[in-house]
Structures are given as structure tokens and as C-alpha cells.
Amino acid sequence: MIDLFTPGPTVALSTGPASTRVALGAAGGTVRVLNPNAALVFVRFGDETVAASVADMPVAQGAVEVFDPGPATHAAAVTASGDARLYLTSGRGA
Numbered sequence: 001m002i003d004l005f006t007p008g009p010t011v012a013l014s015t016g017p018a019s020t021r022v023a024l025g026a027a028g029g030t031v032r033v034l035n036p037n038a039a040l041v042f043v044r045f046g047d048e049t050v051a052a053s054v055a056d057m058p059v060a061q062g063a064v065e066v067f068d069p070g071p072a073t074h075a076a077a078v079t080a081s082g083d084a085r086l087y088l089t090s091g092r093g094a
């Protein structure tokens with residue numbers, strides 16, 4: 001049986017060489033991360049104090065990744081250089 005992704009709310013996260021964070025659209029479930037940028041982006045999930053670094057999970061240029069963020073309520077992102085805008089969609093499934 002295929003576990004399809006059922007989307008919920010989407011939030012945008014603008015970032016650059018300094019870490020930025022955003023509250024996820026819904027708690028629990030999975031988060032689909034879209035990186036439509038030319039920059040490689042590094043992502044970390046956590047609470048309202050979460051900060052990302054270039055040692056965190058990379059999301060490649062043009063990639064879509066689905067994560068299980070566990071109990072996280074926020075996501076943070078950073079680039080090595082340049083600006084980027086991610087789209088994070090909370091939902092269920094893969």
C-alpha cells in the first residue's frame with residue numbers, strides 16, 4: 001500500500017547566511033519541504049528557539065523532501081551563502 005502525502009497548511013521561510021525560523025503550520029505528522037532555489041539550504045526542526053547551521057540536514061536545489069519532525073513546532077533554515085525561500089507543508093503520510 002502506498003502512503004500518500006495528505007497536505008495541510010503551508011508556511012514560507014525566507015533565509016540566508018543567518019539562521020531564521022518559522023512556526024510549522026500544524027503539529028504532528030510530516031512536513032514536506034520544497035526548495036525551489038539555486039541555493040543549497042540546511043534545515044533543522046525543533047521548538048521556538050531552534051536555529052539551523054550548515055551542519056544540519058541539506059535540502060538540495062530544486063528538491064522536495066518529506067520529514068517526520070517528531071514533536072517539533074518550528075523549523076529553521078540557513079544557507080552557506082545567498083538568499084532562499086523554502087515552503088514547508090504540514091500533513092500526513094509520505
